[in-house]
Amino acid sequence: MFALNPKIFDIDVASKPTRDGFGTGLIAAGDANEHIVALCADLIESTRVEAFAKKYPNRFFEMGVSEQNMAGVAAGLATTGKIPFAVSYAVFSPGRNWDQIRVSVAYSNLNVKIVGAHAGISVGPDGATHQALEDIAIMRVLPGMVVLVPCDALEAERATRAAATYDGPVYLRLTREKTPIITTPETEFEIGRAYVVRPGKNISIIACGPLLHEALKAAELLKKENIDAEVINCPTISPLDEKTILGSLKKTGAAVTVEEHQISGGLFGAIAECSARSTFPVPIQPVGMPNCFGESGTPTELLEKYGMTAADIVRATKKALK
Amino acid sequence: MLLTDAAIAELESHANQIRQNIIAMLVEAGSGHSAGPLGMADVFTALYFAVANVNPSKPQDPLRDRIFLSNGHICPVWYATLARRGFFPPDELKTLRKLNSRLQGHPHLGSLPGIENTGGPLAQGISQAVGAALGLRMDNSTARVYCLVSDGEQEEGQTWEAILCAAKYRLSNLTVIMDRNNIQIDGTTESIMPLEPLRQKYEAFNWHVIEADGHNMRAIIDACEEAAAIHERPTLIMMHTIPGKGVDFMENNFLWHGKPPTSDEAKKALNELRTLGGVITGEHQ
Numbered sequence: 001m002f003a004l005n006p007k008i009f010d011i012d013v014a015s016k017p018t019r020d021g022f023g024t025g026l027i028a029a030g031d032a033n034e035h036i037v038a039l040c041a042d043l044i045e046s047t048r049v050e051a052f053a054k055k056y057p058n059r060f061f062e063m064g065v066s067e068q069n070m071a072g073v074a075a076g077l078a079t080t081g082k083i084p085f086a087v088s089y090a091v092f093s094p095g096r097n098w099d100q101i102r103v104s105v106a107y108s109n110l111n112v113k114i115v116g117a118h119a120g121i122s123v124g125p126d127g128a129t130h131q132a133l134e135d136i137a138i139m140r141v142l143p144g145m146v147v148l149v150p151c152d153a154l155e156a157e158r159a160t161r162a163a164a165t166y167d168g169p170v171y172l173r174l175t176r177e178k179t180p181i182i183t184t185p186e187t188e189f190e191i192g193r194a195y196v197v198r199p200g201k202n203i204s205i206i207a208c209g210p211l212l213h214e215a216l217k218a219a220e221l222l223k224k225e226n227i228d229a230e231v232i233n234c235p236t237i238s239p240l241d242e243k244t245i246l247g248s249l250k251k252t253g254a255a256v257t258v259e260e261h262q263i264s265g266g267l268f269g270a271i272a273e274c275s276a277r278s279t280f281p282v283p284i285q286p287v288g289m290p291n292c293f294g295e296s297g298t299p300t301e302l303l304e305k306y307g308m309t310a311a312d313i314v315r316a317t318k319k320a321l322k
Numbered sequence: 323m324l325l326t327d328a329a330i331a332e333l334e335s336h337a338n339q340i341r342q343n344i345i346a347m348l349v350e351a352g353s354g355h356s357a358g359p360l361g362m363a364d365v366f367t368a369l370y371f372a373v374a375n376v377n378p379s380k381p382q383d384p385l386r387d388r389i390f391l392s393n394g395h396i397c398p399v400w401y402a403t404l405a406r407r408g409f410f411p412p413d414e415l416k417t418l419r420k421l422n423s424r425l426q427g428h429p430h431l432g433s434l435p436g437i438e439n440t441g442g443p444l445a446q447g448i449s450q451a452v453g454a455a456l457g458l459r460m461d462n463s464t465a466r467v468y469c470l471v472s473d474g475e476q477e478e479g480q481t482w483e484a485i486l487c488a489a490k491y492r493l494s495n496l497t498v499i500m501d502r503n504n505i506q507i508d509g510t511t512e513s514i515m516p517l518e519p520l521r522q523k524y525e526a527f528n529w530h531v532i533e534a535d536g537h538n539m540r541a542i543i544d545a546c547e548e549a550a551a552i553h554e555r556p557t558l559i560m561m562h563t564i565p566g567k568g569v570d571f572m573e574n575n576f577l578w579h580g581k582p583p584t585s586d587e588a589k590k591a592l593n594e595l596r597t598l599g600g601v602i603t604g605e606h607q
Contacts, residue, residue, distance in 0.1 A: 058460070064486070064487070064490075068480040069452070069483035069487055072446050072449020072450045072452070073450070073456065074453060076439075076452060077453040077457040078457075079388075079431075080458055080460075082457050082460070099446075100443075100446055103441075104439075104440060108432070
């Protein structure tokens with residue numbers, strides 16, 4: 001069973017950005033393995049690489065504002081047995097250096113971890129240029145690329161450590177804002193697994209990233225209307241845990257996907273493809289960015305305006321059950 | 323390195339055989355690039371037969387020098403050189419660009435012994451080479467990294483990101499060898515996107531720069547040795563080469579950058595290579 005923070009619906013639930021969990025996970029991974037190295041493109045404080053860079057200055061490479069070169073240098077380091085974490089904002093990496101990631105990392109099957117921070121609409125006031133809403137799509141189509149979207153800081157730490165011990169290319173997606181701690185320090189995490197967080201029988205609400213919290217809130221709201229929602233945390237978009245997903249879809253017969261990403265190509269795409277290939281395709285409604293660019297605003301305002309709140313998940317559920 | 327005239331003649335003979343293999347491979351494949359591979363045959367020969375520490379029986383030796391190819395489209399010369407050096411059976415050369423072949427149209431890391439990097443989309447190899455040089459230096463390795471690049475790929479922004487980075491980290495274990503043949507697919511480099519003054523650009527980026535005749539074995543080897551002796555900065559060797567070298571109707575003609583010879587043209591080319599340009603009697607008239 002996927003352990004949940006008992007205070008999850010409390011008004012004073014602890015909150016932390018997933019990037020913080022990455023920062024502590026990177027230190028732990030570095031402590032455990034001297035081959036772990038980090039690269040960053042002029043963003044060490046905000047991406048939380050700073051602590052690693054201070055603790056292991058000889059294993060940290062400041063690449064400057066050069067994301068294309070960073071991906072290639074990371075690949076080159078991996079050819080000598082290093083395990084590089086190449087870190088920037090998701091709009092720049094993989095946004096700007098996708099070709100380098102495709103050829104130098106993925107096609108070369110090198111043990112490089114691409115870390116894209118400040119993903120999603122919730123990066124807020126910086127506006128659309130800095131809101132990565134396409135990164136899951138462009139990374140999950142790369143053969144052999146593991147795509148991880150942790151739901152809270154604790155899961156981000158576990159995902160970072162798991163990425164460090166996994167042999168092969170990984171994309172790790174992080175967010176800027178403080179978001180509720182959904183899991184516990186003991187909650188399990190394995191690359192390639194989705195977890196039923198809350199069992200139910202009427203609808204499968206499949207979420208990735210911090211919006212899992214909205215999904216859980218939506219399940220509580222639906223309960224009041226006698227809709228028993230199953231909530232699934234899907235932190236690995238690729239490879240997708242088809243067994244868990246299809247097991248749930250078979251049981252409920254309908255689904256809603258929840259992600260801070262364009263509704264095309266991301267989690268919705270992955271789940272819809274999985275369902276369509278099965279012998280029992282089900283109706284699926286997406287909650288996510290409605291295939292448009294964002295704008296400046298506070299994270300809360302933006303999630304409301306573009307429809308990624310618990311209320312939107314409730315609406316999507318009713319549509320899927322029609 | 324003091325090489326006897328006989329040793330130089332042997333290197334030149336290897337280069338000639340490699341050129342013949344390139345022509346044969348391209349005709350068989352029916353597509354691919356002619357001028358660059360022929361132009362770099364002497365440099366590849368010098369690297370693999372005289373300069374670099376490589377051992378075909380131990381292709382993964384951690385102490386080996388790394389040879390990366392950034393302008394992956396000239397890979398026929400890489401394949402032909404590796405085969406001649408004993409990394410894989412020369413018979414396999416004829417599978418270039420064919421289904422199920424290990425000889426991909428552009429090189430793929432891990433596909434063949436001796437292929438150290440994936441390259442094709444330009445400028446990616448030089449960043450990879452910077453990373454390998456950093457990694458080897460972390461391990462206090464004495465191995466050097468050689469990265470072959472083209473002049474056309476100097477137009478890629480990534481090239482200059484990598485050049486900045488190599489200078490920042492004072493990668494004296496990195497030698498970049500540029501094929502300065504002055505052509506690219508659409509014409510001459512200076513008409514497509516002027517690169518000069520190229521030497522001064524690299525010097526301004528804190529690189530050591532050497533210029534050498536890329537068809538003179540002694541000059542190629544001397545330049546590589548000078549590069550290895552430079553401390554605290556990476557070295558660029560601008561190899562002045564003739565695209566299509568060794569086949570007179572291809573030489574210096576940008577139209578041969580991106581196409582293979584027909585079988586008639588290949589016959590003429592092979593005849594020229596096999597007779598050393600008509601100096602000796604050909605065996606395959």
